[in-house]
Amino acid sequence: MMKSSKSGAVTSPANQGDTSGSGGERNGQQTCTFGRSCNDASLADERAGTKDKILNLRHNNRFGTWNVRSMTDDSKLHIIEREMGRCNIPICGLAEVRWTGKGHFSLDDGHNVYYSGTDRLKRNGVGFILSRETAKCVLGYNPISDRLITIRLQARPVNISVVQAYAPTSTADDETIDSFFHELQETINIEILVNNDAVGKFGLGKANERGERLADFCNENELIVTNTLFQQHPRRLYTWISPDGRTRNQIDYILIKRRWRSSVKVAKTYPGADCGSDHQLLVAEIRSKLKSVKRDTPPRRYDVNRINDQYRVEVRNSFQILLEQEEEWTPNELWEQTKKAISTAAQNNLPKPKKTRSPWISEEVGTMADERRQVKARGIQTEKDEKQYKDLSRRIQRRTRQDKQDLEQ
The missing domain is CATH 1.10.12 (Lyase 2-enoyl-coa Hydratase; Chain  A, domain 2)
Known part of the structure; x- marks a missing residue:
């Protein structure tokens, strides 16, 4: 079902052995970083011969995040791929994939998978799945840890970085929480962030101590929680269901820079999407709105070769009035009134110059x-x-x- 970027054999991190060495490689797949540097050989080779594409942020774009609760079974990856196609989601962040190592590979239909996990233990783990077309926009990715991965996309009007973060739960110790937020702070120069465990205006339930910490983090870094901006039916808000089906909470969120607030059209869960997880698929639809820049009006030009008597009379009369009131004006005020008199007389009496272009070809x-x-x-x-x-x-x-x-x- 999946092909590695080196050999093309059917394989995935779920059924491969442990990663060895310090280079972050898995079966020839080398970790890539932002900027497509010389270390991006694996990603560059895989994209060789493929025309780069630009993600147009002026169109509606859907960004999803899903806590899949383990992808050690290859069938779940295939199911998630199908759900992305059915829901028309070109890029989806994944949490708790529980894969070891770091790397990327392609699926048979062209979807690209980027992941970051621990060296040996199958726990935590984050990643991205991108459609064939969106994968052409990738400039690079950075597998930071088993809780953080970033990906850089070539877009118009500006390139964007997307971060998938898997935050520790409320049962984690303070040291683990502090370490996570320290790493997240170092990665915070971003445009879009997908995360878990935060609070908002239209959130469900009460915020715990970890949620308040993330809320403070958002305020400090000018981030907003997109799926707490819209008042919707509770089934579009909750992202987690307890095993007995009685408890529903909103613990997964998509964060975005505050300056992109007006670009968010809607953010909601898709309860109909299913991959065998107790978390719901969360999707934000984003379309950028750029403020038009008002340019200064160029000065009006007049045909000075056609100065008439009306213009001369009006200027003479205006100057006569200024001379009578000269003592009442400061030098700057007198200069402004003089310019205004000349401009008004020209606007009332002088025609605009005709644009004539003499042909230089005989x-x-x-x-x-x-x-x-x-x-x-x-x-x-x-x-x-x-x-x-x-x-x-x-x-x-x-x-x-x-x-x-x-x-x-």
């Missing part, structure tokens, strides 16, 4: 061009016709160069 060039077109229309069938056509082309070039030199002089 009529002779046009005549020769018409003659050459007629030769081509008759058909170039003999050597005489071909010679005449080439001769006219040379004459046109020579005359055009001469006309251009005359213009510059």
